[in-house]
């Protein structure tokens with residue numbers, strides 16, 4: 085057994101629920117190697133039956149990467165930890181390589197976890213990574229504010245919360261970052277005391293990339309103070325973001341309904357219900373959801389829209405969403421422009437960023453295309469919601485077509501056996517940071533998306 089202070093591993097891991105097994109993402113660098121050994125130490129003492137798999141992604145981008153993956157395999161064998169190497173075999177983009185590698189890494193890690201039936205992935209992100217992330221985002225936001233002539237006080241601050249302690253990936257695997265509160269130097273000390281080596285990725289020192297430049301800038305002068313300030317800022321902003329999310333969630337719960345698939349109605353009382361920042365945040369989340377966009381609409385435009393809504397009736401478009409304020413209420417729906425063209429129905433895809441398609445009939449003859457003008461033939465009874473709006477919303481829903489004939493909307497009549505269509509909460513469908521859990525849950529309930537899987541922390545549930 086490793087000679088590690090029990091208090092350290094207890095404080096890092098005892099709040100995490102490991103009952104469904106865990107993947108440890110181990111690159112072979114110091115941080116994730118320390119993560120693996122500290123975790124193994126904790127599980128051996130407290131829950132030795134826990135299913136643990138270490139996974140190394142070989143991106144195949146450097147000549148040494150295969151050997152580094154093998155070194156992790158050897159370390160795992162020494163400590164009796166099951167290990168898998170997964171190779172990124174697809175084509176590599178010529179620009180934006182770090183971002184593409186990161187996307188692919190998460191996809192492959194989630195796939196490995198899913199294959200084992202594990203809902204949890206642990207990464208070795210540290211306090212140093214957190215400080216770098218916050219300072220890089222702050223630098224970008226300040227640049228943006230200067231370019232647009234805005235004062236710094238207007239910075240949205242959302243990104244300054246940094247990385248969340250847990251992020252739900254693809255609405256199914258929790259990525260947990262237990263080392264976010266620890267400095268890299270302390271982790272390296274742990275490894276040195278155990279006589280365990282690690283690989284130094286030369287990319288981390290390549291100042292052609294933004295993160296290594298920031299890392300180098302923090303290595304000297306007043307780096308220590310800047311890191312402490314960035315961590316304090318992240319802690320403050322993450323609390324603020326959680327609070328803002330709670331406010332938005334409660335407004336959505338009180339004022340939003342869904343009269344038809346793809347149509348959200350907001351009670352106009354929302355506009356004067358209280359905290360304007362929370363109202364605008366709620367609007368941004370609902371707009372991105374209705375439009376099927378992964379990013380929230382711009383803060384300044386959303387504020388302008390809010391101001392116009394307060395002034396009275398309007399019809400406007402933002403984030404691919406038509407906002408229609410009339411006597412019957414404020415209605416949001418996907419605009420008719422730019423909907424996906426007809427295409428063969430494929431399993432496990434997200435259509436238009438809004439609808440997850442599960443194919444039960446793989447005969448291959450089915451097409452998915454917007455319901456379009458076929459919605460005009462639907463009989464819709466007169467109610468509180470104008471039928472024209474319901475038809476317009478349904479026209480932007482995915483319908484099934486076969487041999488040129490519209491079979492109707494999935495979930496109705498004969499089509500339900502062939503295909504299932506489930507709404508997704510677009511802005512959080514790929515990455516849901518735990519800061520945003522409250523609005524994600526309430527929007528999922530509103531639009532009929534799958535519920536958020538429970539947070540893997542003891543004492544928490546997704547309710």
Ligand SMILES: Nc1ncnc2c1ncn2[C@@H]1O[C@H](COP(=O)(O)OP(=O)(O)OP(=O)(O)O)[C@@H](O)[C@H]1O
Nearest residue numbers: 109110111113114115116117139140141207208209
């Ligand atoms: N190739 C990889 N295989 C598996 N996990 C990885 C890989 N690269 C990164 N990770 C995970 O993501 C975390 C953060 O990535 P980052 O690029 O900051 O790490 P690194 O500098 O390559 O390695 P380390 O964090 O181990 O020092 C790592 O701690 C690790 O958990």
